[in-house]
Amino acid sequence: MAATVQLDSAELDSSVAYREALDRELNRFFREQCARARDYDESYVRLWDALRAVSHGGKRIRSRLVHETYAALGGRNVGHATAVGLAFELLHTAFVIHDDIIDGDVLRRGQLNVTGQFLSHAQRDGLDYATARHWAESSALIGGDLMLTHAQRYLAVASIPEPVRRQLLDLFEYALYVTAAGEQADVSYSVRSPEELTLDNVITMATHKTAVYSFGAPLRAGVLLAGGSADLAALVGDFGLMLGTAYQLRDDFLGLYGDSAVTGKSVLSDLRGGKNTPLMIFARGTDAWPLVEEMRHREDVDSSELAAVRTALDECGARAFLERLEAEHVERADLLTLGEDMPAALGELLRSTMRSLAARAA
Amino acid sequence: MAATVQLDSAELDSSVAYREALDRELNRFFREQCARARDYDESYVRLWDALRAVSHGGKRIRSRLVHETYAALGGRNVGHATAVGLAFELLHTAFVIHDDIIDGDVLRRGQLNVTGQFLSHAQRDGLDYATARHWAESSALIGGDLMLTHAQRYLAVASIPEPVRRQLLDLFEYALYVTAAGEQADVSYSVRSPEELTLDNVITMATHKTAVYSFGAPLRAGVLLAGGSADLAALVGDFGLMLGTAYQLRDDFLGLYGDSAVTGKSVLSDLRGGKNTPLMIFARGTDAWPLVEEMRHREDVDSSELAAVRTALDECGARAFLERLEAEHVERADLLTLGEDMPAALGELLRSTMRSLAARAA
Missing domain, CATH: 1.10.600.10 (Farnesyl Diphosphate Synthase)
Known part of the structure; x- marks a missing residue:
C-alpha cells in the first residue's frame, strides 16, 4: 500500500560506498513511485518522471555532509546514514521545486525543472501559454508536496533507535x-x-x-x-x-x-x-x-x-x-x-x- | 528548539472531551509557533497568524471520524486520538491552502484564506495587484508546506506503540x-x-x-x-x-x-x-x-x-x-x-x- 523503504544493512566503509548506497535507494524509491503512479491519471506518471529527473544529478552536498560527519565520529550503519542523507536531499528537492515556482523559473542548472518539463509538454500539445503555465506550476506545487512528505518520512520510518x-x-x-x-x-x-x-x-x-x-x-x-x-x-x-x-x-x-x-x-x-x-x-x-x-x-x-x-x-x-x-x-x-x-x-x-x-x- | 508536542494523557470519555482536547492542542501548537516566529521577519509572524486563523472553525469531520471509530472499538487514549486527529486536520489545512492557490481562490467558506489575508494587507499598503498577488500566493505556498510537515510530524513523534x-x-x-x-x-x-x-x-x-x-x-x-x-x-x-x-x-x-x-x-x-x-x-x-x-x-x-x-x-x-x-x-x-x-x-x-x-x- 504505502511506499516501502529498503535500506542496506551492510557496513559503511567509504564515501564512494555511501554515495552508491544513496543512489541505489533513490533509484529504487523513484522506480517504485513511478510504477505505483500507473494506477492513476497519465499526468501523475509524468509528474513522478519529472520528480525523478530533477532529483538526479546535483552535488549531493547535504547527504555528503551527513555522511562525513557521521563517519568521522565512527558511524558505520549505511542504512541509517542513507535514510538521513535522503531526508535532506529530498527536502532540498522540495524546496527547489517550490522556490522555482515563487521565482517563476523554468530552468535549474541549465535543465528544465518540473515546471519547465510540463510547460514544454503542454506547448507541444498546442495549449496557450497562460493555461500551460498554470498547469505546469500547479503540477510542480503538487510535486513539491510529495517530495517534502517523503523527506520527513525517511526519518519517521527509519529504524534509528530512540x-x-x-x-x-x-x-x-x-x-x-x-x-x-x-x-x-x-x-x-x-x-x-x-x-x-x-x-x-x-x-x-x-x-x-x-x-x-x-x-x-x-x-x-x-x-x-x-x-x-x-x-x-x-x-x-x-x-x-x-x-x-x-x-x-x-x-x-x-x-x-x-x-x-x-x-x-x-x-x-x-x-x-x-x-x-x-x-x-x-x-x-x-x-x-x-x-x-x-x-x-x-x-x-x-x-x-x-x-x-x-x-x-x-x-x-x-x-x-x-x-x-x-x-x-x-x-x-x-x-x-x-x-x-x-x-x-x-x-x-x-x-x-x-x-x-x-x-x-x- | 523544535516545536514541542504536549498531549493529554487523560482518558477519553466523550466526543465533547475529545473535541476540547483537540482544540486545546491546536491552540497550544499555534500559540507556540506564532511566538517562535517573532525571532524572524515580521511577515513570518503574519504567516503563522494567517495559518492559525484558517485552521480554526470548520466541521472537523476528519478528526471526528478518527475519534468515533477509535472509541467505538474501545479506544480511550486521548493523547493518541488527538495526535492522529490533528494529523488529518493539518493535512486538510495544507491541501486547502495549496488547492486554493491552484484554483486562484482568495476566499474559503466566505472568509479570507491565507492568500486573501496577505492580498488584503498588501493592497492596504498600496502595492499593485500583480505584485500583491504574487507575494500573497508565495506566502500561502510556504504556509501549506509548514502545515503539511506538521501534519505528518504529529504521527512521527506520537508515543503510539509500534x-x-x-x-x-x-x-x-x-x-x-x-x-x-x-x-x-x-x-x-x-x-x-x-x-x-x-x-x-x-x-x-x-x-x-x-x-x-x-x-x-x-x-x-x-x-x-x-x-x-x-x-x-x-x-x-x-x-x-x-x-x-x-x-x-x-x-x-x-x-x-x-x-x-x-x-x-x-x-x-x-x-x-x-x-x-x-x-x-x-x-x-x-x-x-x-x-x-x-x-x-x-x-x-x-x-x-x-x-x-x-x-x-x-x-x-x-x-x-x-x-x-x-x-x-x-x-x-x-x-x-x-x-x-x-x-x-x-x-x-x-x-x-x-x-x-x-x-x-x-
Whole structure:
C-alpha cells in the first residue's frame, strides 16, 4: 500500500560506498513511485518522471555532509546514514521545486525543472501559454508536496533507535521552520523598498533560507546519528552556518565575477534579476550605484558594460568588502573547529570541507 | 528548539472531551509557533497568524471520524486520538491552502484564506495587484508546506506503540499519494477537452482528491489505533470511500439545487466555475446542454435563468441520475457495515455517521 523503504544493512566503509548506497535507494524509491503512479491519471506518471529527473544529478552536498560527519565520529550503519542523507536531499528537492515556482523559473542548472518539463509538454500539445503555465506550476506545487512528505518520512520510518530518531525529526522540523522563515523574508523583501534593507537583513535571510537546511542541519544530523552530544551537535551546527553563509557569499561573488564556462551559469542573471545580494546592498550607498542600477534595469548587457560594472564595484570597494566578509566567515568557522571540545578527526574533516566548498570557483 | 508536542494523557470519555482536547492542542501548537516566529521577519509572524486563523472553525469531520471509530472499538487514549486527529486536520489545512492557490481562490467558506489575508494587507499598503498577488500566493505556498510537515510530524513523534505508529505513517503516505494523484488529475482535466472526460473519470478523480484523505483514511486510522485488524481497517476504509463519494455527490447536488441561505455558498459558483461535476458530464449528452452551456459561460445568471437551468436538468434526467448515483453509494456503504466481520457497535456508528453526513442539506 504505502511506499516501502529498503535500506542496506551492510557496513559503511567509504564515501564512494555511501554515495552508491544513496543512489541505489533513490533509484529504487523513484522506480517504485513511478510504477505505483500507473494506477492513476497519465499526468501523475509524468509528474513522478519529472520528480525523478530533477532529483538526479546535483552535488549531493547535504547527504555528503551527513555522511562525513557521521563517519568521522565512527558511524558505520549505511542504512541509517542513507535514510538521513535522503531526508535532506529530498527536502532540498522540495524546496527547489517550490522556490522555482515563487521565482517563476523554468530552468535549474541549465535543465528544465518540473515546471519547465510540463510547460514544454503542454506547448507541444498546442495549449496557450497562460493555461500551460498554470498547469505546469500547479503540477510542480503538487510535486513539491510529495517530495517534502517523503523527506520527513525517511526519518519517521527509519529504524534509528530512540532518542536519536526523535532528535533528527526535531532537527528536520527546525530546519523546515527556519528555511520557511528565510523564504518568507526573501519573498517579502521583494515587495519592500530596497532602501529599507540592511546588509544584516539580507545575510540573515540567506542564512535562514539556505545555510540552515543545507549546511548546519546536515552536519548536526551526522553528529546526532553517531551518538554525539547535543553540545557537539550545536557546535558543529554553528560551524555549518558559518560555512553556509560563506558558501552563499561565494555564490554571490561568482554570480558577478565568476567564469560562466566554469560555473555553468550566466554572470548576468544575478545582475539582471535585480537580486539584493550583499554586494548590491553595499554598492547602493556608493558612487558605483548609478551605473550598477542602470544595468540592473537593462534587458541586455554586453561584455564591455559588464566589465564597467565590475570595475565600478571594484573601485567603490564592494568587491573587497564581499571578499573580506567571506573570509571572516571562513575564519570564524575555522575557529569553531579548533576548540578543545571538538574531536580532532572531526575538526580536521570540517576544515577540509570548508576549503573544498568555500574557496571554490564553481 | 523544535516545536514541542504536549498531549493529554487523560482518558477519553466523550466526543465533547475529545473535541476540547483537540482544540486545546491546536491552540497550544499555534500559540507556540506564532511566538517562535517573532525571532524572524515580521511577515513570518503574519504567516503563522494567517495559518492559525484558517485552521480554526470548520466541521472537523476528519478528526471526528478518527475519534468515533477509535472509541467505538474501545479506544480511550486521548493523547493518541488527538495526535492522529490533528494529523488529518493539518493535512486538510495544507491541501486547502495549496488547492486554493491552484484554483486562484482568495476566499474559503466566505472568509479570507491565507492568500486573501496577505492580498488584503498588501493592497492596504498600496502595492499593485500583480505584485500583491504574487507575494500573497508565495506566502500561502510556504504556509501549506509548514502545515503539511506538521501534519505528518504529529504521527512521527506520537508515543503510539509500534507497529501501529508505522501503520499510521504508511496510511498517511498513502492518503497523500492518492490525494496528489487526484489533484493532479483535476488540474490536468482542466487543460483537456471536456468531451474526453467520462463520468467514471470525474467520480474517480473526486474519490482520489477528497474521499481518501477525508473519509477512508481517518476511519481506517481509528481502527488501526484501536488495535483493529488490517482486514477490518480495509473494510472500514472501503466504507469511507463510498461515504466520501456520496458526500461529494451531495456537494455537487447542493452546488446547484441547494439553498444558499443554508449552505452558505452561492448556487451559481459551481455553474459559473465551469466545474465538470457528474451532473454536468451527464447533461453534456442531452437536450439540456445548449442552455446549460450558455449559462456556464455567462458572467451573471439571474434567478429565473437559474430556475430554467434547474428545470432543464430535471427534464433531461440529470438530477434523477445524480440522486440515484448518490443513493447507490449510500446503499453500498450500508452493505459494508452489515457483514459478519463488522463489530455491531462499529457498524451502527458508521450507519449513523452516514446518515448525518450524506443526507445533509448544507
